[in-house]
Amino acid sequence: MKMKAIGTIHTPFADLAGMPIQPAGAAGVSGTVDVFEEYQDGLQDLDGFSHLVLLYVFHRSEGYNLRVVPFMDKEPRGLFATRAPKRPNPIGLSVVQLDRIDKGVLHIRNVDMLDGTPLLDIKPYVPEFDSSADVRTGWLAQARKTVETRQSDDRFR
Amino acid sequence: MKMKAIGTIHTPFADLAGMPIQPAGAAGVSGTVDVFEEYQDGLQDLDGFSHLVLLYVFHRSEGYNLRVVPFMDKEPRGLFATRAPKRPNPIGLSVVQLDRIDKGVLHIRNVDMLDGTPLLDIKPYVPEFDSSADVRTGWLAQARKTVETRQSDDRFR
Numbered sequence: 001m002k003m004k005a006i007g008t009i010h011t012p013f014a015d016l017a018g019m020p021i022q023p024a025g026a027a028g029v030s031g032t033v034d035v036f037e038e039y040q041d042g043l044q045d046l047d048g049f050s051h052l053v054l055l056y057v058f059h060r061s062e063g064y065n066l067r068v069v070p071f072m073d074k075e076p077r078g079l080f081a082t083r084a085p086k087r088p089n090p091i092g093l094s095v096v097q098l099d100r101i102d103k104g105v106l107h108i109r110n111v112d113m114l115d116g117t118p119l120l121d122i123k124p125y126v127p128e129f130d131s132s133a134d135v136r137t138g139w140l141a142q143a144r145k146t147v148e149t150r151q152s153d154d155r156f157r
Numbered sequence: 158m159k160m161k162a163i164g165t166i167h168t169p170f171a172d173l174a175g176m177p178i179q180p181a182g183a184a185g186v187s188g189t190v191d192v193f194e195e196y197q198d199g200l201q202d203l204d205g206f207s208h209l210v211l212l213y214v215f216h217r218s219e220g221y222n223l224r225v226v227p228f229m230d231k232e233p234r235g236l237f238a239t240r241a242p243k244r245p246n247p248i249g250l251s252v253v254q255l256d257r258i259d260k261g262v263l264h265i266r267n268v269d270m271l272d273g274t275p276l277l278d279i280k281p282y283v284p285e286f287d288s289s290a291d292v293r294t295g296w297l298a299q300a301r302k303t304v305e306t307r308q309s310d311d312r313f314r
Contacts, residue, residue: 042223044235068198078201080279131288138205156265
């Protein structure tokens with residue numbers, strides 16, 4: 001299956017080192033999404049939503065290992081039990097806050113992507129679809145409490 | 158960018174007609190994910206998580222329109238303000254419940270995909286990353302309350 005960029009995500013993060021590892025660690029960090037002109041007509045009604053799901057390409061990632069040591073742990077874990085960027089299909093997913101839309105430019109907050117990230121899709125974030133209660137989070141259960149202070153390093157470069 | 162299937166999702170839904178339109182409308186509906194053997198080593202530690210984010214291909218969708226009338230509305234809306242399956246990159250996203258893993262087979266609940274759907278990625282669902290509070294949901298704000306009783310029809314066939 002072939003995928004194509006429909007826009008570009010711009011953020012303050014030119015390099016993996018020092019980048020927040022999830023939007024929860026990027027609270028308040030602003031960025032923009034430039035949607036290519038041919039797709040801008042599909043943005044109508046999007047400004048009614050406060051949060052968006054962005055799907056994008058981990059464009060600096062190459063190859064993958066099925067066991068990885070995540071940023072938030074010291075043990076190797078199964079790749080699919082992590083959010084590591086090197087994956088068989090290197091698709092990233094982030095829930096971001098939408099501040100406003102100026103023509104084809106989305107102004108967003110809580111960005112955790114690299115500058116220049118190719119955008120694949122925008123979906124409205126809807127709690128009834130996208131959030132669950134009574135959640136268990138395995139090895140992350142302890143580690144995730146520290147996510148707001150963790151940053152990326154060069155292990156996935 | 159080229160994407161490849163890493164497994165196949167099996168559900169009771171052989172056809173779009175009559176299918177629930179979101180996992181919230183598929184409460185209790187069981188399915189399985191057959192992960193191809195070469196990727197099964199990446200499933201370790203996944204069984205600690207109660208919920209997963211599945212990314213997959215809307216494999217029956219062809220083409221797209223930038224304005225669509227969603228299942229839950231009567232007005233045409235911008236495509237990116239909807240979850241319609243016909244998209245420039247036809248990637249679907251569902252949060253499902255994980256019951257257990259038998260070797261390479263994930264037993265899941267709350268499935269809303271077609272049988273035979275190609276799997277692209279599995280990510281652990283983590284509330285700190287994937288859910289937001291104080292959410293506004295635009296045109297869906299009223300419509301979404303009815304999602305549990307709505308079903309697909311053939312408009313996106």
